[in-house]
Amino acid sequence: MRDDVIGRANVQDTPELVQYYAELAQYDAGALWTVANDIEPWEPRSSSVPTLWRYRDLRDLVIRSAELVTPEKAGRRVVMLTNPNRKDVSACVGWLYSGLQVMRPGEEASAHRHSASALRFIMEGSGAYTVVDGHKIPLGARDFVLTPNGTWHQHGVRADGGWCIWQDGLDIPLINALEANFYEVHPQRFQEVTKPIDDSAKTYGGPGVLPVNHVWAKPYSPLFKYQWDATYEALQRYASVSDASPYDGTMLQFVNPVTGKDVMPTIGAAMQMLRPGEQTQAHRHTGSVMYQVAKGRGHSIIAGRRFDWEERDIFCVPSWALHEHVNASDTEDACLFSFNDLPVIRSLGLYREEAYTDNGGHQAEH
Numbered sequence: 370m371r372d373d374v375i376g377r378a379n380v381q382d383t384p385e386l387v388q389y390y391a392e393l394a395q396y397d398a399g400a401l402w403t404v405a406n407d408i409e410p411w412e413p414r415s416s417s418v419p420t421l422w423r424y425r426d427l428r429d430l431v432i433r434s435a436e437l438v439t440p441e442k443a444g445r446r447v448v449m450l451t452n453p454n455r456k457d458v459s460a461c462v463g464w465l466y467s468g469l470q471v472m473r474p475g476e477e478a479s480a481h482r483h484s485a486s487a488l489r490f491i492m493e494g495s496g497a498y499t500v501v502d503g504h505k506i507p508l509g510a511r512d513f514v515l516t517p518n519g520t521w522h523q524h525g526v527r528a529d530g531g532w533c534i535w536q537d538g539l540d541i542p543l544i545n546a547l548e549a550n551f552y553e554v555h556p557q558r559f560q561e562v563t564k565p566i567d568d569s570a571k572t573y574g575g576p577g578v579l580p581v582n583h584v585w586a587k588p589y590s591p592l593f594k595y596q597w598d599a600t601y602e603a604l605q606r607y608a609s610v611s612d613a614s615p616y617d618g619t620m621l622q623f624v625n626p627v628t629g630k631d632v633m634p635t636i637g638a639a640m641q642m643l644r645p646g647e648q649t650q651a652h653r654h655t656g657s658v659m660y661q662v663a664k665g666r667g668h669s670i671i672a673g674r675r676f677d678w679e680e681r682d683i684f685c686v687p688s689w690a691l692h693e694h695v696n697a698s699d700t701e702d703a704c705l706f707s708f709n710d711l712p713v714i715r716s717l718g719l720y721r722e723e724a725y726t727d728n729g730g731h732q733a734e735h
Contacts (some may be wrong), residue, residue, distance in 0.1 A: 378402040411657060415687035417452045417462045418419035419671035424492070426679035431469045431534055440478040446470060449538060450683060455542075462685035463657030465636075465710055469526070471496065477525030480555035486589070486633045487516040487539045490557050490661055490706055491525075496530015499523070501593050503563035504590045506570070508535075511597035511663050513623065513640075513706065517589035517633050518544075521560045536683065537660055538708045540635045569593040573626050583627070590625035590632040597663075601704065604642045616652040616724065618643040618694065631712040638708045643667065643696035650730030651693040654722040656714040658686045658707050664702025667696045673735045691725050691732055 380386070380402050393399050416496065431448050440446050447468035450461045455464070461467040470489075472478070474496065489495060490513050498509040502520045517520040526533050544550040565571075572580060573592040587589045600621070608619040620641035623632050631637040651670070660669075668680040674688040686692045696703040714720045725732065 378405040414659070415689060415691035416454050416462065417460070417657065417687040418686065419453055419674055419676065419685060419687060419690060420452055421676040421678065421684040422450050423683060424679075424683070426536070427469060427603065429686070431471050432532070435471050435473055435532075440472070440476060441474050445537075446472075452580070452685065458542045458545065460542040461659055462687055463710055464540065464541045464546060465659055465708070466537075466541040467539045467659055467683065470532055470537050471516045471532065472524060472526045473532055474526050474530045475528040477559065478523055479558045480521050480523035480560040481553060482519055482521045482555075483552045484518050484550045485539045485541045485544045486518040487522075487537060488633075488636060488638060488708055489514045489516070489537055490663075490708075491533070491535045492661075494526070494531045494535075496527035496531030497533040497535070498525055498527070499593075500560055500562060501569075502523075503560060504569050504593060505562045505564070505566050506594050506703065507567055508533075511600075511706075513595040513597075513600070515590060515593045518635075519589075521555055523555075523559060529542035538659060540710065542557060543635065544711065544712070546604050561678065567594070570596065576669055579626065579723045585627050588634050590627070590645055592626050592632075595623050600640050601664075602607065603703070608642060608644065613644065613647065615650045615730070616693075617641050618647055618649055633712070634716075635710065635713050636708055637711045638706070641705050641707070643694055643703045643705070645701060646694045646696060646699045648731075649693045651691045652722060653689050653691045653725070655688050655715060655720055656709055656711045657688050658709040658711075660684050660686070660705050660707045662706040663706045665696060665698060665701055666697075667694065669701050670732050670734060673732050675734045693725075693731060 434448060438446055442540055447470045447635055450467045452461050459466060491508050491510050493510055499506050499522060500513055501516055501522045506678060571594055603621055604619055613619045618641050620639055623638040625632055661683045662678050662680050668677040669692060671686055671692045675686050
C-alpha cells in the first residue's frame with residue numbers, strides 16, 4: 370500500500386471522527402476519505418480470480434440436467450460457470466456471464482429476447498440450430514453464433530441430430546449493474562422462420578465482399594454465424610505471412626463485416642492460434658476475457674498461477690491480470706476462442722495495456 374503518499378487518505382480514527390461519521394450516516398452521507406483508497410486504487414483491482422472450468426469434470430453434470438428438467442420448465446437449461454468471488458452477480462469474470470447449455474435431439478427451447486447481448490460457441494454435437502429474428506442458422510462444432518440484444522431467438526436440435534452442448538456468453542451482469550435489463554417471452558412461444566435457411570452467412574459471410582446496395586443500420590453484425598472452417602483457414606493464411614504477436618500468438622478479431630467494428634456493442638470476440646511449441650510473453654490489459662480451448666492442449670499462467678488446459682476447457686483472465694499462453698504440442702497448433710468486454714472498455718476510453726518485462730517476459734509460477 371502507498372496510502373502514505375500525498376494525495377492518498379491517511380486519516381486515523383479519533384472519538385470525534387467516529388462520532389462525526391455516525392452523524393453523517395444518519396443523513397445517508399459519508400466521508401470520502403474513509404473509502405478513497407478502496408474506490409480509487411493505484412491500479413485496477415479485479416474482484417474476479419483466475420479460474421479454470423474443466424470440461425471433463427462438468428460434461429456429465431451438464432448431460433444430467435437434461436434428465437432432471439425440461440427446457441420449458443427451466444426456461445433455459447444451463448449450468449452456469451461462476452467465478453468464486455462473483456457468485457453474488459452470477460458472473461464468470463468481471464461483468465460477463467457464461468454457462469453450458471445442453472439440448473437433446475428433437476428438442477427446441479421457446480423463443481425469447483432480452484436486453485443482454487449473447488453469443489454461443491458450439492462445443493460438441495450435430496444438428497443444432499438457432500433462430501434469430503426469423504433467420505434459421507444451422508450450427509456445427511466450433512461455430513460462433515450471435516444473438517444480439519433485443520433479438521428474438523430460440524435454439525434447438527434436429528430430430529436426427531445428436532446431443533449438443535454449447536457455451537453461452539452474455540453481458541447479463543453488466544446490464545443488471547446498469548439497471549437496464551428486460552426479458553420477454555415470445556407471444557406465440559416459437560417465432561416463425563421468415564428467411565431462407567442460413568441466409569445470413571450466405572449474404573455476409575463471403576471473403577471481403579458485400580451485396581450491392583445492401584442496407585444494415587443495426588448496431589450489431591448482420592453475420593450471425595462465424596463458421597469454424599472459415600475462421601481456422603483465415604488463421605492459417607494469416608500465420609503464413611505474418612509474425613505472431615509476442616503476447617497473443619496469431620490472433621484474429623471477429624468483426625461486423627459492414628463496419629469492421631466489434632460484432633456487438635458490448636461484447637467482442639476473437640480466435641487465436643498458438644504455433645507448435647509456442648509460448649507467448651506475459652502482458653496485461655484492462656477488460657475481462659473468457660477463453661475456450663477450441664483445439665489442442667497447453668497451459669496458461671495467469672497472475673502467477675498455472676492452469677493446464679485441453680480442448681473444450683474454459684478459463685478466464687480478470688482485468689489487469691498478467692497472462693501468457695503455452696502450446697504443449699511440438700507438432701500441432703492450438704486455438705483459443707475468447708469473448709470479452711473490450712468494446713465497452715474502449716468506448717469509455719478505459720483501455721490500457723502493459724507488457725511484463727521482468728524475467729524475459731515470463732512470470733514466475735506460484
